[in-house]
Amino acid sequence: MKEALIAENLCKHYGKGNTSVVALDNVSLALRTGEVVALLGPSGAGKSTLLTALGLIRAPDSGSIAIGGQIVFDNGYRTDPAAFRRKHLGFVFQRANLLPFLTAEENVRLPMELDGLGARASAARARELIESFGLANRRDNLPSELSGGQQQRVAIARALANRPELLFADEPTAALDSALGRLVMEMLRDVAHEHQTAVLVVTHDTRALDVFDRVLKMEDGRICGQERSADVANERSRRE
Amino acid sequence: MMNLAIKDIRHKLGRFVLTTVGMSLLLMVVMGMGGIYRGLVEEATLIIDRSDADIWVVQKETKGPFAEVSTLPRNMEERIAAMEGVESARPFVSHTIQRDYHGRVLRLTVQGIPDDGSWLPLVRGRPLSCGHFEMLADKSAKLPLGSELRLGNDTYKVVGITERLNSPAGDAMVFVSLNDALAIRDHQPGEAIRHEREARVRRFEHVAYGSTAVDHAETLRSARERPAALPGLRIGAVLVKVRPGWDVEDVRRRISALPDVMAYTADGQREIMLGGVVARSRRQQALFRKILGAVSAVVMMLVLYTLTLDKIHDIAMLKLLGARQGVIVGMILQQALLIGCLSFALACLIGNWAYPHFPRRVVIVRGDQVVLFAVVVGISALASLIGIRKALRTDVGEVLS
Structure with a gap:
């Protein structure tokens, strides 16, 4: 497996002077293609900040990020982050964040059409993705007509539309019950393995950690531990 | 690329329709103010334009029958007619009366005409057929054809209905023979x-x-x-038609040389009307129009800004998905232009129905509509700028909140 992402010495501060808070403190990590990695940590540990930095949503103060061998950030963006996100990155959030005025299929088509793919080709791929997530009969429904779990599946399908090299998920199961949460996690794992996409999942949910290849622990803006998910899951069952 | 603006509108159709209806009512008022302004000018110059006179002869040291009281002896008509260069001279008698008619106030401008009035825009009935006791009334007087009206010692029958003939004050005009007009005015x-x-x-x-x-x-x-x-019979003015080949200004100067009259060309009378009698009303109308235009622009800006604010999260999502700025700008701009254009079209439709019911004449000129349409498109684009600015400044991270 080759490196899908290499981040080195990422730093991010919020505020100034005495009120300054360190959100990322020299964080370095690497993700390999087809790997599913969980990022655990208490609130305020810097997980979401790290995800927004790696996802080119909010620039870190310093450090460097290389995705797919291309340096995209080195103390400043080296590429157009919007265009890069469109072509190489996918996102899933706690809320599905589907555009309410588009149907399920249109939501999945959107990233492809934004990237210049024709309507016919994008519709065909959108249908394929939606069917693969078991929503063939819901493709013409608006998000308001879908359940939370169905919305989240559409969001994952949308994230995969442009065949991203990296998929970032921020608390994707927080709004779902445990069974549905596990299902979504398994979907993300399957996506990573089938599409050779590196998946980084920020989560509090420790119940489905066995689906991950690795678990990174974060605290006070630093990655303070790294374990195989099986070990973490065993430790959790021992405690229970 | 799917049209996001249309899809968003379809999703919030009720809100879009209400916004468009509200905007159209506002635009209808703006258009109506312009129409009232035009109507005021048209009514003010209507008699001057329709009288087909080259020169207006009025009482010495006065500005004419519209600006102030002007009285001339009845025989002035013959004196003027006898002058060189004069093709014809006819008396002008016009005065306003107010009567109660079947429980309502009836304000009429009685106009004496020297002929049967067949040149008037009759929409029903016929011209005057005899010298007395017949009347042509404007539609706005709401006097039905065949109805009778007692004025002075005589009863006048409405034999014809005209359209869009109002005095500068907006009163409906009625046309009677010259002698009848004098009899109504001088009745004691x-x-x-x-x-x-x-x-x-x-x-x-x-x-x-x-x-x-x-x-x-x-x-x-x-x-x-x-x-x-x-007291001899007095008339308001003498309307002069200049003999073909004669210079109007030259004839006017000759008439003005008479010691007891003043003479104005038709353009001069029009200038007096527009520059004096209705000038203040015109200025006020124009000011109202500008204020309403500004209010419409501000309201439109606020509406579009609010519509954009409602979409901030979706816009952030679009940015996260890597949408180019043009896609976002296009979405807001298209919606703004669509609201503007549909509001304008609806304003025209509502106006066509509503303006005839206005108490004053509303004259909608195509040129004014074209200008207003261009202004609406401009305002829509301008109004969308504030929304676009907000959208472009939206942090992608908003999607996480």
Whole structure:
């Protein structure tokens, strides 16, 4: 497996002077293609900040990020982050964040059409993705007509539309019950393995950690531990 | 690329329709103000334009029958007609009356015409067929065809209905023969005539019987003893048509040389009307129009800004998905233009229905509509700028909140 992402010495501060808070403190990590990695940590540990930095949503103060061998950030963006996100990155959030005025299929088509793919080709791929997530009969429904779990599946399908090299998920199961949460996690794992996409999942949910290849622990803006998910899951069952 | 603007509108159709209806009502008022302004100008110059006169002859030191009171002796018509370069001269008699008619207030501008009025825009009925007691009434007077109206000692029958003929004050115009117009204006009740007659008799009472004709003549020469002159028939102005080949300005100068009259060309009369009589109203209308235009722009800006604010999260999502700025700008701009254009079209439709019911004439000119449409498109684009600015400044991270 080759490196899908290499981040080195990422730093991010919020505020100034005495009120300054360190959100990322020299964080370095690497993700390999087809790997599913969980990022655990208490609130305020810097997980979401790290995800927004790696996802080119909010620039870190310093450090460097290389995705797919291309340096995209080195103390400043080296590429157009919007265009890069469109072509190489996918996102899933706690809320599905589907555009309410588009149907399920249109939501999945959107990233492809934004990237210049024709309507016919994008519709065909959108249908394929939606069917693969078991929503063939819901493709013409608006998000308001879908359940939370169905919305989240559409969001994952949308994230995969442009065949991203990296998929970032921020608390994707927080709004779902445990069974549905596990299902979504398994979907993300399957996506990573089938599409050779590196998946980084920020989560509090420790119940489905066995689906991950690795678990990174974060605290006070630093990655303070790294374990195989099986070990973490065993430790959790021992405690229970 | 799917049209996000249309899809968003479809999703919030009720809100979009309400916004468009609200905007269209506002635009209809703006359009209506412009139409009232045009109507005011048209009504002010209507008689001047329709009279087909080259020169207006009025009382000395006055500006004419519209700007102030102008009276001329009835025989002025013959004096002017006899002058060189004059093709025809006809008297102008016009005055406003107010009567109660079937429980409503009826304000009419009575216009005396020297012919049957077949040149008037008749929509029903026929022109005048006899010299007395017939009347052509404008539709806005709401006098039905065949109805009768008592004015002075006589009853006048409405034999024809005209359209869009109102006085500068907006009153409906009625047309009667010249003599009837004078009779209506100079009508005096019997008691007033008896008093007048008695006063004349009294002046002669102390003249001694048996005095010589010379003595009597001496007495009559004294201003104190002279009986009051009988008021002759007076007209408001004389309308002059200049003989073909003659210079209008030259004829006007010749008439103006008469010691008891002033003469204005038709353009001069029009200038007096627009520059004096209706100038203040025109300025006020124009000011209102500008203020309403500004209010519409601000309201439109606020509406579009609010619509954009409602979409901030979706816009952030679009940015996260890597949408180019043009996609986001296009979405907001298209919606703004669509609201503007549909509002304008709806305003035209509502206006077509509503304006005829306005108490004052509303004249919608195509040129004005084209200009207003361009302004609406401009305002829509301008109004969307504030929303676009907000959208472009939206942090992608908003999607996480």
